Amino acid sequence: MASRAKVGATTTRASSRTKTPVPPPSPPPAIKGTRSRITKPATQKAATASKTTARNPLASRGNSPDAKAAPAKKTAGTQSRVAKGPNAEQEPIMAYLRIRPQLGDEEPMSMPYLDPLSDTSVRMSDPSNDSQGNPSRARYRASTVAPSSIYKFSHVFLPATDQAGFFTKTTLPLVRDLLDGQNGLLFAYGVTNSGKTYTIQGGNEPDSAGILPRTLDVIFNSVDGLHSDGRYRPVRLYGVEAADPTDSSALMDVDVSTSEPALAEVLAEHYSNTDPSDVYTDPTVLKLDRNYEYSIWLSYAEVYNEKIYDLLASVNEGPGSTSSQIPRPAAAHPLLLTRKALTVKPSPVIDAVDESGSGSAGKYIAGLRHFRVTSSSQAKSLIKLGQLHRRVFGTLANSQSSRSHGLVTIKVLRGHRGERNDPSSLQISRLTLVDLAGSERTKHTQTTGDRLKEAGNINKSLMVLGQCMEVMRSNQKRLAQSLANPGRTDTRDVKKALAVVPFRHSKLTEVLMDYFAGDGRVVMIVNVNPYDTGFDENSHVMKFSALAREVYTATNNAPVPRILASPTKPGATSKPGPSALPIARKVTIPLSGKKISEAHLEIFEEDEEIGQDDNEDEDDDEPINPLVDALFDEIEELRLRLYEAELRCAIVEAETREEVMKEMEDRMRVMEKMYARRLMSEVERNEMKMDAKIDMLHQAGLLGTSLKRTVMDPSELDSSDETGEDDPVEDTNADQGLIDTSDDETGFDAERSPSPLAGKSRGTPTCDLASRQLVHEEMDVTGSESEVERSIVLDNAPEGEEVEGEEGEEEEPCSEDDDEDDYVPLVAAKSSRKSQTANAEPKSISSKRTESSTKPGRRSTRTKNSLSLEQKMADLSILSGDGTGADDSAIIVPNKKARQAAAALGGPSVEYVPRKGEVDTVKKKKRQLTSKAVVTEEQMERVVGAVEQRVLRSESGKNIRRMGRPS
Ligand SMILES: Nc1ncnc2c1ncn2[C@@H]1O[C@H](COP(=O)(O)OP(=O)(O)OP(=O)(O)O)[C@@H](O)[C@H]1O
Numbered sequence: 001m002a003s004r005a006k007v008g009a010t011t012t013r014a015s016s017r018t019k020t021p022v023p024p025p026s027p028p029p030a031i032k033g034t035r036s037r038i039t040k041p042a043t044q045k046a047a048t049a050s051k052t053t054a055r056n057p058l059a060s061r062g063n064s065p066d067a068k069a070a071p072a073k074k075t076a077g078t079q080s081r082v083a084k085g086p087n088a089e090q091e092p093i094m095a096y097l098r099i100r101p102q103l104g105d106e107e108p109m110s111m112p113y114l115d116p117l118s119d120t121s122v123r124m125s126d127p128s129n130d131s132q133g134n135p136s137r138a139r140y141r142a143s144t145v146a147p148s149s150i151y152k153f154s155h156v157f158l159p160a161t162d163q164a165g166f167f168t169k170t171t172l173p174l175v176r177d178l179l180d181g182q183n184g185l186l187f188a189y190g191v192t193n194s195g196k197t198y199t200i201q202g203g204n205e206p207d208s209a210g211i212l213p214r215t216l217d218v219i220f221n222s223v224d225g226l227h228s229d230g231r232y233r234p235v236r237l238y239g240v241e242a243a244d245p246t247d248s249s250a251l252m253d254v255d256v257s258t259s260e261p262a263l264a265e266v267l268a269e270h271y272s273n274t275d276p277s278d279v280y281t282d283p284t285v286l287k288l289d290r291n292y293e294y295s296i297w298l299s300y301a302e303v304y305n306e307k308i309y310d311l312l313a314s315v316n317e318g319p320g321s322t323s324s325q326i327p328r329p330a331a332a333h334p335l336l337l338t339r340k341a342l343t344v345k346p347s348p349v350i351d352a353v354d355e356s357g358s359g360s361a362g363k364y365i366a367g368l369r370h371f372r373v374t375s376s377s378q379a380k381s382l383i384k385l386g387q388l389h390r391r392v393f394g395t396l397a398n399s400q401s402s403r404s405h406g407l408v409t410i411k412v413l414r415g416h417r418g419e420r421n422d423p424s425s426l427q428i429s430r431l432t433l434v435d436l437a438g439s440e441r442t443k444h445t446q447t448t449g450d451r452l453k454e455a456g457n458i459n460k461s462l463m464v465l466g467q468c469m470e471v472m473r474s475n476q477k478r479l480a481q482s483l484a485n486p487g488r489t490d491t492r493d494v495k496k497a498l499a500v501v502p503f504r505h506s507k508l509t510e511v512l513m514d515y516f517a518g519d520g521r522v523v524m525i526v527n528v529n530p531y532d533t534g535f536d537e538n539s540h541v542m543k544f545s546a547l548a549r550e551v552y553t554a555t556n557n558a559p560v561p562r563i564l565a566s567p568t569k570p571g572a573t574s575k576p577g578p579s580a581l582p583i584a585r586k587v588t589i590p591l592s593g594k595k596i597s598e599a600h601l602e603i604f605e606e607d608e609e610i611g612q613d614d615n616e617d618e619d620d621d622e623p624i625n626p627l628v629d630a631l632f633d634e635i636e637e638l639r640l641r642l643y644e645a646e647l648r649c650a651i652v653e654a655e656t657r658e659e660v661m662k663e664m665e666d667r668m669r670v671m672e673k674m675y676a677r678r679l680m681s682e683v684e685r686n687e688m689k690m691d692a693k694i695d696m697l698h699q700a701g702l703l704g705t706s707l708k709r710t711v712m713d714p715s716e717l718d719s720s721d722e723t724g725e726d727d728p729v730e731d732t733n734a735d736q737g738l739i740d741t742s743d744d745e746t747g748f749d750a751e752r753s754p755s756p757l758a759g760k761s762r763g764t765p766t767c768d769l770a771s772r773q774l775v776h777e778e779m780d781v782t783g784s785e786s787e788v789e790r791s792i793v794l795d796n797a798p799e800g801e802e803v804e805g806e807e808g809e810e811e812e813p814c815s816e817d818d819d820e821d822d823y824v825p826l827v828a829a830k831s832s833r834k835s836q837t838a839n840a841e842p843k844s845i846s847s848k849r850t851e852s853s854t855k856p857g858r859r860s861t862r863t864k865n866s867l868s869l870e871q872k873m874a875d876l877s878i879l880s881g882d883g884t885g886a887d888d889s890a891i892i893v894p895n896k897k898a899r900q901a902a903a904a905l906g907g908p909s910v911e912y913v914p915r916k917g918e919v920d921t922v923k924k925k926k927r928q929l930t931s932k933a934v935v936t937e938e939q940m941e942r943v944v945g946a947v948e949q950r951v952l953r954s955e956s957g958k959n960i961r962r963m964g965r966p967s
Pocket residue numbers: 099100101103159190191192193194195196197198199203400401402403436437438439527
């Protein structure tokens with residue numbers, strides 16, 4: 001940590017020197033090592049190393065225009081290289097685009113948003129835009145990404161490109177360079193699921209081996225018969241030491257056995273030697289100088305959560321002990337695993353390879369193990385084991401998606417056959433293949449918790465990588481501009497003013513910085529899935545690649561290594577020091593095995609140690625400016641916090657949207673149920689009402705032949721009135737068991753509802769002579785009026801108004817204004833107390849009827865018939881004069897007993913005072929009704945005649961009012 005802080009200070013200070021005066025020109029320094037220079041004794045080298053010469057990437061070999069002076073040794077692999085940069089030995093980062101094909105099990109999408117225009121360019125169009133480039137209405141989005149852009153690449157590989165063709169074009173030159181002594185870096189960049197791992201590792205199909213297994217194939221094909229005896233081994237970045245006799249033999253085999261059977265089962269589940277990529281061999285053989293011999297060394301590291309781990313840390317070396325042992329504390333949880341993070345350290349100055357000793361020896365991962373491999377299959381087994389460890393130490397999500405950056409480094413030690421015993425003749429070169437973690441789309445995947453932290457770190461390292469590219473590009477431009485001035489040879493002043501490349505802001509860039517700083521050739525593979533929904537994310541990837549293509553790196557030959565006097569044990573470079581407490585992390589690995597379906601592991605990841613030998617670093621660092629250093633740290637922290645806040649916002653937004661949507665759906669469902677219930681109850685109520693009405697009409701005899709039975713015979717009425725005999729109709733009904741005689745005993749009960757046909761509503765009361773009488777009888781007969789009354793209570797007045805509109809053509813509501821034109825009612829005088837009650841009731845019944853009649857679509861044939869009858873009867877209505885049913889209201893006395901009861905109470909007798917011509921009208925109306933109903937005309941005539949006679953005989957003539965009649 002302390003070391004990093006110091007390094008950070010160095011970079012900061014450099015960036016703050018913007019006004020440094022231009023020093024007098026001085027001869028350019030010599031470039032880094034060649035063989036003759038390396039032979040210088042190490043002690044002399046160390047003595048000449050400057051204490052203030054940090055490894056500044058800006059003034060490094062690659063970026064330095066001074067390097068132009070030294071001609072680079074070109075190899076066959078570099079002859080065909082493309083345009084050179086500002087310096088002859090510099091060239092831009094190669095950026096290859098690989099478009100992923102659409103897979104069978106993926107959702108079909110109408111159009112990919114990537115349109116290849118040529119071998120080197122593609123157009124990327126926002127799929128949410130229409131053909132004119134306008135955002136479609138369906139998908140407006142607040143994106144800053146241009147809807148359509150053209151991007152250029154070194155080469156565009158279409159989806160149909162096979163793995164072999166892709167390898168030959170992109171990676172084979174790097175393999176050639178490696179065997180010729182040059183460094184190289186290749187990394188696959190792209191969003192999740194874009195095909196990075198497929199490109200690097202390969203697929204499961206026979207011909208789908210990726211560039212890593214193919215690289216191993218080509219290397220071992222080419223060095224076949226040229227293996228050295230492995231008496232030296234590589235250390236740090238450029239160092240070589242005599243190999244320990246115990247590890248002088250190559251790994252003979254790799255297996256996954258561990259001391260823990262359950263864990264071994266977990267590993268074995270995933271470890272299979274029958275992988276097609278193991279079997280397949282790329283037949284390519286590169287032609288090498290047969291005077292050299294080679295030893296090949298392999299290491300596999302991962303950068304996870306801003307920490308570096310050795311994925312081959314547990315592999316045993318030596319014959320007969322080549323098993324993988326994932327370390328675990330004894331007597332702990334059976335599947336409790338530990339691993340320790342490794343530190344990135346600057347190489348000691350004795351590794352510096354500049355002739356002047358002023359150059360830096362680069363940075364290396366302290367404690368990272370390198371294994372000597374002698375065959376392609378052996379190397380692949382190691383890689384596979386590393387992959388497995390990457391998964392075991394990862395999470396469930398890792399099985400589907402790489403959540404860490406995987407770095408496989410192949411180191412080649414090359415020595416002349418004739419100088420076997422002269423280690424100074426050895427040359428070391430390395431090629432690193434990086435499978436970057438996919439830039440996480442947290443907004444889409446709703447990442448939280450540990451996943452969020454992972455995503456933050458992945459995006460941070462990728463962001464820093466982009467920043468490094470950006471700064472390198474602008475620095476190189478400035479240098480190029482200054483060199484373009486005629487006569488300008490010294491650029492030291494310009495270099496001092498250059499921005500610091502923030503390699504140290506992430507572990508990934510820190511590990512790779514030597515490549516960018518001019519330690520080899522860099523190839524970037526951009527993986528894109530054009531069927532993916534992440535247009536914005538892919539746009540950023542494309543922009544990144546466009547940026548990378550403008551960055552130049554140096555292609556100098558790899559330096560000749562420094563030889564250490566005594567060999568070191570693997571991992572011995574890092575001495576134990578204070579370290580942070582390990583953090584436990586739970587991991588679940590899905591299995592397809594029979595016994596267990598999942599393996600739960602607990603993983604302790606120890607922080608890197610700060611070794612005692614770190615004080616060596618201080619030699620490389622410039623003095624620290626604590627304030628600037630702190631500011632840098634703060635910027636970094638704020639940036640991270642901002643990013644995390646944005647992620648959280650996005651997650652909260654997504655969750656809120658989902659919650660609101662759910663709530664709305666719930667509400668809609670409740671409303672739907674409520675309306676359905678209401679509708680059903682309405683239907684039931686109406687049915688009941690109609691049934692009640694139909695029953696009434698039936699019992700009143702207005703429907704069917706029963707009418708005869710229920711209609712009073714006027715002659716009988718009249719005679720009985722006179723003779724005082726019982727009503728024959730009533731008797732008949734009683735005989736038939738239809739009349740409740742107990743009711744008859746009491747006579748007309750004013751508390752009961754009169755005819756439901758009487759009066760349409762409260763506002764339009766009608767007094768229907770015949771219907772009222774009939775209803776009264778019906779009430780008596782059925783004794784079910786209580787039910788009717790109950791249903792009447794449910795009625796509400798406003799609905800009665802609708803009836804007027806609907807039925808107005810046939811029946812005009814009576815009102816006080818209509819008094820003059822009204823019928824003169826045929827009345828039976830009644831006590832005011834009873835009449836009031838009696839008049840109040842029909843209104844309700846009428847309301848009920850009108851309500852039911854207003855319900856659309858509910859009129860059955862039966863209902864229509866009854867309605868037409870009602871209307872007919874209503875036409876015959878004799879309305880109460882004021883509609884209130886007060887003292888002067890006219891009622892029909894239902895039967896003889898009632899009349900007698902009324903008389904006994906001292907009420908008025910039946911009276912009728914017709915206006916001129918009114919009787920005729922009444923008769924006519926009744927005739928019309930009875931002609932359609934079952935009531936015979938003769939009967940009606942008799943009824944009318946009897947009533948007329950009674951009215952004419954009436955002596956009182958009081959309280960006769962005119963009632964409105966329909967026009
Ligand atoms: N060129 C290709 N041809 C056929 N299948 C491919 C190709 N590229 C990728 N795939 C398939 O697409 C899927 C996703 O690819 P891969 O796992 O390599 O993506 P990735 O970018 O590494 O994702 P992550 O970053 O999440 O690890 C895999 O099933 C892989 O086999």
